[in-house]
Amino acid sequence: MTVGPLLYAHERESMAGSELTNMRSPRVKAARRLTKRAYREQDRKFLAEGPQAVREALKLGGVTLELFATAEAELRHPELITEATLQGVPVHRASGEVMSELSQTVTPQGLLAVCGLVHVPLEQALGGADGTPRLVALLAHVRDPGNAGTVMRAADAAGADSVIFTDASVDPYNGKCVRASAGSLFHLPVAIGAPVSAAVRQLKERGLRVLAADGAGKHTLDDVDLSGPTAWIFGNEAWGLPEEILAEADDVVRVPIYGQAESLNLATAAAVCLYSSARAQRVP
Amino acid sequence: MTVGPLLYAHERESMAGSELTNMRSPRVKAARRLTKRAYREQDRKFLAEGPQAVREALKLGGVTLELFATAEAELRHPELITEATLQGVPVHRASGEVMSELSQTVTPQGLLAVCGLVHVPLEQALGGADGTPRLVALLAHVRDPGNAGTVMRAADAAGADSVIFTDASVDPYNGKCVRASAGSLFHLPVAIGAPVSAAVRQLKERGLRVLAADGAGKHTLDDVDLSGPTAWIFGNEAWGLPEEILAEADDVVRVPIYGQAESLNLATAAAVCLYSSARAQRVP
Structure with missing residues (x-):
């Protein structure tokens, strides 16, 4: 994973080699609560899960706020990690357990983006x-x-x-x-x-x-x-x-x-x- | 529930007032195993769940072998119970717990038919x-x-x-x-x-x-x-x-x-x- 120096300074949890493994980490909890509608409305954010959704979110640009990825998913989708990094999106490496906690699917695909709401008037x-x-x-x-x-x-x-x-x-x-x-x-x-x-x-x-x-x-x-x-x-x-x-x-x-x-x-x-x-x- | 005298004699578990409550009852186990493909093929039977499937099975005729119904479902769909009885299909009243055991849905609708396979060459x-x-x-x-x-x-x-x-x-x-x-x-x-x-x-x-x-x-x-x-x-x-x-x-x-x-x-x-x-x- 490549992380720019600015992110490196601010995003200690996501630096190369370090992995989110604690499900009670504030970052994981902040994402996890977006599985509930009330919190999505309050935080004005939502979760987009899986490579396809993440790819389309990055393609639209300006909506991806954070990306969680397992080590395996980083290897499988390096282009998405690169694109996120280029857009200045913090990429957090997450353990399989943390990803399961965040995911709403039975077989999580290892990639999950926190996005800003995209609807318009x-x-x-x-x-x-x-x-x-x-x-x-x-x-x-x-x-x-x-x-x-x-x-x-x-x-x-x-x-x-x-x-x-x-x-x-x-x-x-x-x-x-x-x-x-x-x-x-x-x-x-x-x-x-x-x-x-x-x-x-x-x-x-x-x-x-x-x-x-x-x-x-x-x-x-x-x-x-x-x-x-x-x-x-x-x-x-x-x-x-x-x-x-x-x-x-x-x-x-x-x-x-x-x-x-x-x-x-x-x-x-x-x-x-x-x-x-x-x-x-x-x-x- | 109306059960003809013939059924009354042979189907002791399903007589009015008696209800299947034991999940280990042979009848419940015989139906339960039909949730697995291997047993469906072996027994040449399958499960059709919910009032719509049961209605269509009865309409086709000749394929419904048994019907499980909760007391509540019997009240809600008396026409299906009557039709099953007219066709000589044994109707078993089942407790909500037994129905949950047989059902493959989160909110069972209280009706479940055991049917013979319907495919053709x-x-x-x-x-x-x-x-x-x-x-x-x-x-x-x-x-x-x-x-x-x-x-x-x-x-x-x-x-x-x-x-x-x-x-x-x-x-x-x-x-x-x-x-x-x-x-x-x-x-x-x-x-x-x-x-x-x-x-x-x-x-x-x-x-x-x-x-x-x-x-x-x-x-x-x-x-x-x-x-x-x-x-x-x-x-x-x-x-x-x-x-x-x-x-x-x-x-x-x-x-x-x-x-x-x-x-x-x-x-x-x-x-x-x-x-x-x-x-x-x-x-x-």
Whole structure:
């Protein structure tokens, strides 16, 4: 591990050869508490775990505050250690035990970054005061962090301009959500905490057609023209979207079910909707 | 709980008022061992957990061998208890503790069926000797049971004719897979254990175009004509499909990535591919 002289002076625990082995070390405890939402909000930081998330955080730049790495992970991903050091990010070597303590996975991958929050105000996520996004995913009442992260990843892949987590949705900084997003949290603007109505109003004002994805929709994906700018609202897996949200949407659209399945998994349905839009907007 | 007189005589443990509370009871142990693949294969039975799976198993008929239910679940789902009884399925009332022992979920839903295996030989899954299926999903080397179950559910929803688990894929009777399939395991013919080459040969002989879904594909979903009978091969999330399988396919197709995401989650990608086929086969 290479550590600049300035870091060397200030970061005694992370100097070459020394390893964090004490789970009660203040540095480990400060990171560990970020597994809880209340502390993430208070400290305005979150954890990004595994080489993929760390790579994307470093690529975005300016968000990685600290990096914990086991000796093994340092050997396996020297380019990430170098990049962190170049960005002036303190790199702490951690023992396997400390990493297990910090990790929220069964098989920790040996790399974990402490990051500053990356979400932006709603207006900014929509491209500023005059922004006219073409594809937006709005998560209303999505509670499962794995689903939310998978939707973020699908939105990113489908070329969406932004993802909005409304006030009743899961925290995008939840460890499972960050992991399921596979780096996408660092790729596209994410807004959090807006009430659904406020978000829908903003989207409509910008000329987007707001479609609620719901199994109770009158129209199916195959019946609607998706070539224009569109925002998709995705709801809770178990009970879909509440009446008042369905009423605010321009249309309620369902993914057609051709077989005997009752419904699709939320993230799967979202991917099918977002890709239908992406295709309709691109393929003549 | 209503139990017919015949059952009443033979199933002393399940008579009204009596409840399975002993985790070492032979009946509980016999069910419990089905959480392991080796015993599922030996006993030719598997567990279907939760009201949705139990409902679909009963709807299919002839596969439910026993039903365990907590008193609470009996009250919440009387129609399932009645249906099981009508089908002559022994219903065992189980204590919450016994249910926790049998369940593979953190919050057991109080209903668990012991079922006979439902898969069929490959030829039968393809509609018999002269069968000409139009849409087939082939899981090659898919190892994550949650992903495999979600693909089954998506294949069912997209109106696929069958799902094939090749020899190197996860066991579709794995508890997580059954749960993620949300009943679809009971909806469409599933074949297991065939080598990839054998399955591909059969599919080609029946006039299906065999497409391997892989991020390295030359063509994207938007460039290929999907209106004809198609079989999709889905591989391992981490390393995709091996060269020899890519070589056997008629074409290698990728889901286009319009944003910065490196790839899609396997189940998400599968859903997008299967729905593209479903749409191309139906919408002129």
